[in-house]
Amino acid sequence: MFKLYEEIFKEGRYPVLVQNLALFVVPLIAGILLRYLLSWLAKRRAKKTAAYSFFRSMITYLARPVTIWLPLLFIKISLPEMVLSPKWMTSLDKTLDIALTVTFAWVLINIVNVGGTYLFNRYDLSKKDNIRERKVRTQLLVIQRIVSGAIIFITIAFVLLSFDGVKKIGAGLLTGVGIGGIIVGFAAQRSLGNLFAGLHIAFTQPIRIDDVLIVEGQYGNVEEITLSYVVLRIWDSRRLILPITYFLEKPFENWTRTGSELLTTVFIFMDYTVPVTAVRDELTRLLNANQTWNKKVNTLVVSDAREHAIQLRALISADNSGNAAELQFYVREGLISFVQKNYPDALPKTRVVMEKVDTSSG
The missing domain is CATH 3.30.70.100 (Alpha-Beta Plaits)
Known part of the structure; x- marks a missing residue:
């Protein structure tokens, strides 16, 4: 592609602005066209499948982030061929790096969602004896949230460390890591407690998705388990929201602990x-x-x-x-x-x- 560019714009035939604009617009259009081509192929495959389609799920979750990420990637590849001053080149390069990092994290999170949707579809709760399905779904739900949270945390760290000022602050913090660790530990105590409570519930499973519980005198089904709270769907369609640590610290009744009957x-x-x-x-x-x-x-x-x-x-x-x-x-x-x-x-x-x-x- 760049050889063709050199043939078209050789010997200063066109102004620099036109050359840079071409190097920006052409990769942008190429990325968008590639995204729509992949989407078209996925839709063709999705039409041949049943109610649930892995390809349809990919379109649902990945269409928007890929639409942004692919053009940015193509522009990043073409950036060295642009004629820019060092200052503008450095600024544009850093901006593209940050944008690519954020959008790629968005793509990764949605890939996790695609995998979660696929596995959720395999473990159907409509079966009569669905204790295995409820067990697996509970673990998948918690793991999916932890992985998504880790991706977001790592992305924020990469973006912040791309700035020189933040690097210097980080180096200063490392010298006082002992005191800083204590302060952060106290500040994040509740969040870490919720995280470990979520992991504990995911693998020891005192409760599972769709379990029938009696909590605080209310009868209902477990509808959602997050890293910070649990949603109980009451019989009259109200929702009782409880902190996740509640189920490790207080007694409650679980009527479907060993089976769905x-x-x-x-x-x-x-x-x-x-x-x-x-x-x-x-x-x-x-x-x-x-x-x-x-x-x-x-x-x-x-x-x-x-x-x-x-x-x-x-x-x-x-x-x-x-x-x-x-x-x-x-x-x-x-x-x-x-x-x-x-x-x-x-x-x-x-x-x-x-x-x-x-x-x-x-």
């Missing part, structure tokens, strides 16, 4: 006259008619006897938390409707005994 209970109050056997048979009929029941647990007992009513407890099972909640509502409504229709006198009632008082003797 759940036992759930349905409590109903009835009169003492209710035929328990008939209600038990109705529970079995209801469960057999519902596909969310996993056909493992089906019991109904009298769990309490109070002054005015007895308490029936139905214990049922489902493959996951969503099915368990749906089955719980279905069974409660079904049993109440059954008693209302067939044994209305067995619904809870308050009895008042009226005794006849003999007034004839007065």
Whole structure:
């Protein structure tokens, strides 16, 4: 390419400004065209695949950063051929170096996202027994965030060290590294604590993505795990956000620690006259008619006897938390409707005994 440039611009045929402008615009256009060529090829491959496509994911994450990075790279390659004063050459060269460093970091972070999306797609949480998928996803999520954070940190360090003033400050700090280390340690104590807590949770896994927890009296699923906080999706679509260290310092209930299957209970109050056997048979009929029941647990007992009513407890099972909640509502409504229709006198009632008082003797 540069031989062709020398043939066109030899012997000062064109002004220097035109030559420099050509060396700037041509690489810029070449980089943009190369980006669109790669995008076109990826889209062709993506059309031949199923709902998830690795190439479609590449287009989604890499299109924007590559659109900026490739033209900058081409301009950097053509920079030595430009006719500039030493001052302008040095300034432009340093600016391009910083821009290339930042955009390349952007490309790397999105490559990490592409890999994360690919692995997330392989480990699908919609399976019935998804404990392995939840384990792997939790580890991948934390590792992905750590790698992205490391890329950002290293990029900032490279950019800062490209300035002479910052290098001198760094050299001065190295002489007092002992005191500086103590100060930085105190300042970053909480951040480092969160980082180590995130790593601890990723590999020991007291909680995982999509685990069913009861925290602070709230029932919900783990929706997101970051290096600083955990998002719990409550049953009514609210979000409970807790610091990541909470799960290492305070007790909580994890209903899916060893598997995704759940036992759930349905409590109903009835009169003492209710035929328990008939209600038990109705529970079995209801469960057999519902596909969310996993056909493992089906019991109904009298769990309490109070002054005015007895308490029936139905214990049922489902493959996951969503099915368990749906089955719980279905069974409660079904049993109440059954008693209302067939044994209305067995619904809870308050009895008042009226005794006849003999007034004839007065």
